[in-house]
């Protein structure tokens with residue numbers, strides 16, 4: 001019940017100001033967003049890759065309102081690529097981007113987001129890695145898929161995310177599986193109406209399995225984005241039945257969530273990628289993590305009270 005309330009709060013400027021300024025927030029936020037700058041996260045990249053894990057890096061800050069902020073977001077990613085190129089980690093460190101941060105919601109946003117994301121994809125390719133386009137709320141997805149198609153003409157490794165809670169996703173998955181895309185499947189983290197999305201956990205989980213089967217049986221590269229133990233073992237079984245080798249799909253989880261499971265899967269020989277977010281504008285990302293597990297909210301509130 002708390003999840004939708006927290007997601008509604010994630011869109012409120014008043015709550016943003018209140019929570020961002022709360023004295024103990026930072027220490028709670030650090031669990032999910034372990035740094036503010038590239039320099040903060042380079043040691044984390046070295047540490048996690050040294051443990052056999054792979055990463056996808058996300059610079060937080062989706063709530064931009066001007067083209068200048070969108071350009072700054074692009075530049076933040078370019079700095080990241082520049083900083084990690086000497087580590088020579090190739091696809092072991094890729095990037096995840098939210099097109100809203102590149103200007104998608106502004107006037108002329110589709111073209112602006114494409115123009116801003118392209119140099120990031122080019123820079124990533126130049127150091128032997130790639131970019132995945134995150135999925136945001138359902139109103140943004142036609143534009144995201146069109147940008148994905150456009151980028152794939154020159155950079156076929158560009159990935160995208162699909163969300164099991166949306167009714168449209170089974171059709172999207174069939175299309176992407178047939179055209180050989182890299183696709184991360186997640187349950188979905190936004191507040192969506194019943195007209196477009198399943199509201200019930202069981203229905204979402206069943207849809208996840210149907211969609212994952214489509215991806216596994218298709219031509220692309222499935223990325224299983226979930227911490228759900230049941231879906232992880234179903235994913236392994238579907239991959240086995242589809243005759244996929246261990247390097248023909250991967251698992252992905254968020255930094256700070258079920259970290260021991262990251263290491264367990266990697267030790268079993270799986271490709272395990274940790275989605276690692278950093279930056280100062282962490283509010284939206286942080287609130288979605290609270291909404292996914294209301295126990296996180298209790299921990300957050302307790303830490304404020306005990307201060």
Ligand code: FDA
Nearest residue numbers: 134135186187188189225226227228252253275289292293
């Ligand atoms: P579920 O929510 O059922 O959680 C299973 C178990 O995992 C829980 O019981 C708990 O133990 C643990 N867990 C899950 N979330 C937790 C949390 N926040 N704090 C502590 N424990 C937690 N969404 C989206 O809409 N667009 C996107 O682009 C992405 N990208 C993305 C990338 C990656 C790598 C992941 C793993 C997830 C996303 N998501 C996302 C988020 C996704 O939609 C979903 O909200 C979360 O993954 C939670 O769903 P689970 O599949 O983990 O299952």
